[in-house]
Amino acid sequence: MTATRRLAAILAADVAGYSRLIGADEEGTLNRLRLVRTDVLDPKISEHRGRIVKTTGDGLLGEFSSVVDALRCATEIQNAAAKGNAEIAAEKRIEFRIGINVGDVVVENGDIFGDGVNIAARLEGLAEPGGICVSARVQEDAAGKLDLTFEDMGEQALKNIARPVRVYRVRDSAFESPSTLTPSPLPVPDKPSVAVLPFQNMSGDSEQDYFADGIVEEIITALSRIRWLFVIARNSTFTYKGRSVDVKQVGRELGVRYVLEGSVRKGGQRVRITTQLIDATIGSHVWAERYDRALADIFAVQDEITERVVGAIEPELYAAEHLRSQRKPPESLDAWECVIRALSCIAQSSLAGYNEAEALCRRAITISPNYGQAHSLLSWVLLRRTDWSGDVASFFAEAQEEARAALTIDERDPWAHLTHGLVLYRQTRHGETERAFRRALELNPNFALAHAVLGLPLAYRGAHQDAIESAERAMRLSPNDPLIDRQATHTMAFAEFAAARYPECITWARKTIERHPGHLPPYHALIAATALLGDAVAAAEAMNALLRLRPDFSMTWAGKNMPLTGNIRERLLDGLRKAGVPET
16 A cells, blocks of 8 residues: 555553553453543544554554644543542552644554654653643644643653654643642741742833843842741742732742732833732731832842841841842843843753753853853753753863852852752762752752752761751742752652662652653662562663663663762662663
């Protein structure tokens, strides 16, 4: 039969944890999967005018002529599966991961081939159990046609796909877990607590959003340096950007008493900032103020706002504090805005985001060579790019140089000490790493990312409980931030591995992977821990999942690139070897 081409929406689905389910209960798993296919998958695909191209032991490939049909089918499948799993123990649930792409396919003998199909399969691998991931083309074609929310995961490097693919995670209340939809209110700390919401841009120019964001970033940083304040990190408060919010609800969701909100209007060389501090427990205004200033005075205005917030919350403590920002301001507002944009890109936790952040940091340094935070962020970006490339050596020297430059320029910048600590960690100088992270926290006690990474050197020196508490502190300071969640949950997994608490390590590693499937370090702990417990099936499943993401992973690579020493290194490498990780 002659091969033909056509444009199609491709749906790829598989069962999350299939090997583990089969290993625990082969007959029961196969029976449950057979019922799900008969009662849900086949009828839903038919109902939405699709066809099943082929099935495998734990998955299937479907073809649709309409993106909307494919996405509606996927959401209804996940909705039905969630309802069916409601009364089933978590370890026995049949949960699907689904990926959808639109592309040109080659059709031959009823089967379909091509990059369009391969991308759908890779998207399925990025989806959470019970979740759906789609390409940008699918998101664009379906936007506004279905009552769904699309969460941008940034550009992802997919195995055997030449170009990065922008990926979106589908959010729908029908198949999201109750804990995701209605999180329990967080307890208010026993110290004054505040969240600074994104300021509204009143300039009528969307390009000025970053200017407004930068003002909020500086206020959060200044407040965070005050030890007796509990301050929510920027990436968690920025999840409210562009939303109409109930301040009392924000207070409950973030676990704070006070909320600061405001607006910014920038015109020519003038700026107008309005702010109001609200007691979120009762919804009443504590104070409000308007500032009309020259643009050149923007950093002084940020200090004044910080002082007013602190003075309103704790007048007695305010009188004893030296609140003026001690961080060196940049020589150029253009450089400052580049850094603010870079921070937003870093929050995406994607290769595309890091590439853009790197370019922005380099531009900021070109404009203002003595801008310390631009150097420290560039160091962070270079080190984190190894999450995708794996080639530590090619980035390390420059990352080290940038971290040193940041410290030389501004010793009081917490980011400089954070990135210096990460350089030391890569060199397995764990005692010095801990001191660098603690210095970052002396300068900014509310620095969530520093709390998250501090757990790593603590785990190395056997301070298991301190490591766990440090990671928990990070998640409490930034409960809505994927970057913090990714680092803190991975730290929890590593701390449990370091303490040889392998079942607990497995729980946290799986949790990290479910939430951040493209983050590779937790796979290392999961593979080793399952192998050391003698669970060959789970170890092989985790290893194969990692090899799909990084085909070049090997014992040789692990020995050269993992910043491990001593008994922890020996146990982890032993576990990888027992799992069957290739030697080279």
